[in-house]
Amino acid sequence: MEVSMTVNGREVSADVEPRTLLVHFLREELRLTGTHVGCETGYCGACTVHVDGQAIKSCTMLAVQANGSEVKTIEGLASNGDLHPVQEGFWERHGLQCGFCTPGMIMSATALLDENSNPSEDEIRHGIEGNLCRCTGYHNIVRAVEYAGAKMRGEDPPPPDWEGAE
C-alpha cells in the first residue's frame, strides 16, 4: 500500500505492506534508527515518537495508520543544531546511561512539557510511566525534565543533587 506522511518536516512516501509497523517504516525505510524497538507488547516506550503532536508508541501503530500525519522523531527534535531543552536537560542532569530508551523517553518528556509547562514531580513520574529505563532508576530523568521545564519557562534550573555538585 502507498503511504505518505511528513517526517521531521520532510514529505515521504513509500509502498509498504499493511503489516509494516510505523517503527519499522521509520527505521528500515527511512533509516531513522534513533527510534528504537525494545519490546513486543507496547510496554517499553523506546519507540515513542510524536504523531500529530502527540506521543505515541510507533511499535503499536501501523505505518498505514500514520498516512497523512505529521511525524516527529528524535532526529527532528533539535533545530538548526540547537538541542531541545529536554535534550539539554538529559545531558546536564545525567538522564541517560546506555541511551537506548533515551530517544523515546525524550519524546515523551517533550510532549509532557508541551502539555504542562510546570509539572510536579509526581506528574513527571506518571507522565513517563510509558517509558521503561533499566539504567537510571529514573531519578536523574526526573531531574532532567525538571531542568528542561525550568529552561522552557525561562527560569534557572534547580542545581544537580549529586554529591559535590557544582
Next chain:
Amino acid sequence: MATSSALGGSVRRREDPALIQGKGLYTDDYIPHGTAYVAFARSPYASATINSIDTSAAESADGVVAVFTADDVSHLGDLIAQVVVARGRPLMAGTKVKHVGEAVAMVVAESARQARDAVDLIDIDYDPHKAVIDMREAVKDEVLVHDDLESNTVVAWEAGPFGDEEAIAATKQTIADAKDRDDTVTVSIEAVNQRLIPVAIEPRSVVAEWDDGYQRFRVHTSSQVPHALMGAIKTTFGLNANQVHVTAPEVGGGFGVKLNVYNDEILTCFAAQKLDRPIKWTESRREAPGSSIQGRGWVGTATVVGTNDGEILGYELDVLSDMGAYEQNFTAAIPFLGLFVGSGQYKFPTHWKATCVFTNTMTTDAYRGAGRPEAAYYLERVIDAYAREIGVDPVEVRKKNFIDKFDEAVVSPIGFAIDTGDYSTNIDKLVEVSDYEALKAERDKAREEGRYVGIGVSAYCEVCGFAPTALSELGFSWATYGLPAGFYGTGLVRVNPDTSVTVITGTGPSGQGHQTSWAQLVSDRLGIPIEKIRVIHGDTEESPMGIGTFGSRSLAVDGAATFDAAERVARKAKNIAAHLLEASAEDIELDADGGHVVGSPDSTVPWDDIAAAAYLPHRLGESEIEGGLESHVVFDPPNATWPFGSHLAMVEVDAETGNVEILRYITVDDCGNVVNPMIVAGQVHGGITQGIGQAMFEEAVYDSDGNMLTGSLLDYPIPTAGDLPNFELSSTVTPTNINSLGAKGIGEAGTIGSAQTIVNAVVDALAPLGVKHVDMPLRPKRVWAAIQEARG
C-alpha cells in the same frame, strides 16, 4: 557546562550528544548492503526427543535463503563456555531439547518478516518427556535433565573457609556448639531468591559479515565481552584471533545478560560464512526467555546463632542454585561469586554451601551482582530476623559484628582477603544522614495511628573489579575461548602528532560512561583537555587483548591501567619537554598548554612541540628518548576491590491490600575514590532500582511443564518512574590500595544492597502483626497472604 577535567569532577558525558539526538549506533541500527535475516524455531517443550524436522515448506517460502538445523552445524561442536563443569549448550538441539525456547532450526531470509513467517512453516515432531522445573525436585535426581549424566547436581560450593576441609568441619562444630548453648538464640529463615530476567532495554542483536577474500569475520554484537566472542568464533571456525574482528558499538544495557557468548552469535557467523553475505539476528523480547540467560534462582535456609545481646557466634547458609538446562559463560561460577562474600563484612564463623542443580529451564548466569546480591540477601535478612528476635536495634547488631576498620588486607571468615574496609563509620553516617532516630519516632507514631510503616536497614560488603589473573587457577579467564588471558586491565594512551589523544581500553561500556571517565583519567595526568581525548572501546581489532565489562571491574582494573598508562606518557612528555627546555624532568609540570618548568612560567614548551619532537625523533637528539608518545599498560592488581555500604528504606504497607509504597530510600555507599560523582550517583540509582525491582515486582515464573509465564514485559513488570521515590545518596570514602586510583567498583553495589533493605522494611512494617518473613517479589498478593498467615 562543567568541563573540569580534574578527577572528582562531575564532567558531563562525552557520549551523550549522539545518544540524545538518536545518533548512537546500536547493533540493530547497522544494516549492511545485502543483509539477510535470521529467525529461530524454538522448542515448545521443556524436555523432548526430536523425532523429525521437516523444513521443506519453510525452504520454499517467500524470501527464504536457507534453513539450518543441528546436522548442518554438528562439525562446529558445542557452544564454548568459560567453564563447563557438567554440560554445555549445543549450538542447536539435535536429538533432544532440554528447555522451552531452545533453538531447533534457523531460518535465513531476505527480510526479518519473511524469516519469522517461515519459522511457522517448520514442522518438528517431538516426543515429550517428563521435565523437572523446580530445583528442589531436581536435586532428588528422580528426573534427570541429562539422562547420560548421573545427577542433576553440577557442583556444590562449600566454604568455611573455602578450600580447607578440616577448617570447614571445625567451623561446623563451632556453630553447632553455639547452638547447643543455653544462652544463645538461633534464628533461621527459609527464603527464595527468585529467578529474574535481566531485561536490558536493547534486545540482543548480532550482525556477522564474512570476507571470503581475506578469510575474516567482522561481527557487530551487543556484548559486554567482545573479546570472548572473538575467541569463541576463532576457535569454533578454526581461525586465528587476527581473522576475527568483533565490535560492540553502543550497547543498550548489559547487566550481565550480555556477559556471555551465545549460540545465536556463533550461528549467525556460520550462516554469514556459509552464505557469504551479511547476516543479522535481533532478539525479540518474547523469545529472550529461551535465548538469553536469566539470573538468581536460589532457595535455601540461612541461620544465625548468637547471644541475647547481639554477638553473633555463627552463620550458616545452605542453598540450592538453579543452573537451568545447560552451562554457559559463568553459570556454575555465579554461586561461587556469592561465596566470595559469604561472610560479608562480618567477623563471625561462617559455613556456606550452595548446591548447583540442573533443571529443564533456561540457563542462569550473571545478572547485576551475580551471586553477591543473593549472598547479601540471605545474610542481611537473617541478621535482621535475629536482631528482631533478641530485640536489639538492627544497626547495633551489625556494628557489634563488623570486622573492625582496616587499611591492610584482612582475610574474611569465608577465606578471602578484603582490601580495605571501615564498616562502622559507614553505617554511622547512614544513621546520621537519615536521622535514624527521628525516622524511628515517625514510624512509631504512624503505628500508633494504625498505619503499617517500617524501616529496613542493611549493610553489605561485596567483591568486584574482578582480578587478579591468578583467578585463572579457579577457572576465571578466557582460556577456553582459545585466549589464555586472565582478568587484568589494559589501557593504551597515545598522544597523536596533532596533540589529540587516543585512548583504547579493553572494556566496553553499556552505559557506564567510559568515554568520559577515561578521558578524565588521562586529562588528569596529561593536562590535555578532555575535548581532545577520544576513548575507543569494545573493539577487538583496535584494542589490546581485553577482558570486558562485568563485575563492576572497568574503572578499578582497566581504568587504573589507563591511568597508569597516562602517567607513563606524562613522564615521557616531561622528559621531552625537559630535553627541549634543557631542564630537568623532575622540574617539569604539564597542563593544557604543554610543559613548564615549575616556578618559571616563561619556560614553556607547548604540546605541539612535545608531540612534534616525539614524532620527529631526530629532534630528541642525544637524549636517548625513543620516538612516539604512547604507552600500553597491562595491570594485574593483587586483589579485586571490596566496596561496601549501608542502605535504609522506609515503607508503608496497606495492610488491607498488601500494597507496598516506598517512602524514603537512603544510602551511604563507599567505593573509595570517585572519578566522576555524577556517574557514580547514576550507577547507584540504577543499581538500587534493579534491587527494588527484585524486591517488589520481578519474578521469572515457569509453570510445571516448563513454560515461561512471564516472558513479556506485560507479565514481567520492571520498575517504572511512578513506582519509585527519589533516592537520597551519601558516601564515605575508603580508598582501595590495590590500584593507583584508590577506586573500587560501584556498578553493582546498589543492587547488592537494596533488595533485602526493602524486605527488611516491609517485615518491620508488619512486625506488629507478627510477620517474620515475606518472600520476594513483594507483590501485594504475597504481602497480604503473609499478613493473613501471621494473623492465623
Next chain:
Amino acid sequence: MYPRSFDYVAPNTLAEAFNALGDNCKVMAGGMSLIPLMKMRLFTPGVVVDIGNLPDMDQITDEGDHIKVGALVRHGTTASDGLIAANAQALATAAALTGDVQVRNRGTTCGALAHADIAADQPAGALAADAVMVVESAGGSREVAASDFFVDSLTSACGPQEILTHIKIPKAGEDEGSAYDKLGRRGGHSDYAVAGAAAWVKKSNGSIEAARVALTGVGTKPQLAESVAEALVGTDGSDAAIEAAAQHAVDGVVVLEDLYGSEEYKTHLAKVYVGRAIKQAIANV
C-alpha cells in the same frame, strides 16, 4: 514482533466501513489491543478495517438527556473531558488509569469496551455509569445496555460485522456520584487491574436511593455486583453499611486466579475496592 500478513482497509464513511466488514474481519480504532495481539501472532484477522478515518467520531457531545462518546474518542480525552467528569466520574477515572500516556493518546474508550478485557478499567466505569452501547451494522443500529455488553473474556456483544459507533451516558443529577478505584498489577494504580471496582450512587434524604457497582479484574468478565447494590440501597451510606454491602462483592462471580492473585486474595480485594469505590462515590455526590 512482526504480524502475519493481512489486508487493510481504511473506509472514509460508515457505509464504506459496513461494506468492508465481511468474514474474518476485525474493526480497529486505536489498535492498542489489536496490534500487540497481531505482533505476538496470537490473532491475525484476514482484513483489518481501520475506522480511524471515519468523520465526527472523535467527539464527546451533550445530547440533552445523555452524553455521547464517539468511537474515536481517546482514553485521554475521556479522562480529561468536563462532561464526562461531571456525569460519569468513574469512567473518567477509569480512563485516566488506563495504560500510559502513549496508550491514552491512541487507544479509544469504545475500543477498550468492545475489546472486553477482563482486567480493563473502563468497562467497570461504563457499567457503573449505566452506559448504553450503540452498535451499528449494515443491517441497522441496536442499543445494548452495558450490563448485557460484556459477554465473556475478550468477548463483547459487538459482533464481528458490527461497529460500536458510540456510547450514551445518562446525565447525572446533583444527588449522584460515582468513582473507580483499583489495585494495579504493579501495585498502586499502575497497569491492568488485579481487582478494580466502579460505583455509582444516588442519594436521597441522607440515604442511598439507588446504586450500581461493577467489578473488573476479578471474574471472567467485567460485571455488575448486583447484590452489593441491593445491600447498599436504603442504607445511610455509613462506613458500616458500605462494609456490609461490600461483603457481597463476588456473589455469583466466578473468581479467577492468576499470576497476580489467588482466588482468596482477589475475593478479598474485590470487597476492599468495592468498599473504597462506594465510599468515594458517595464523597463525589
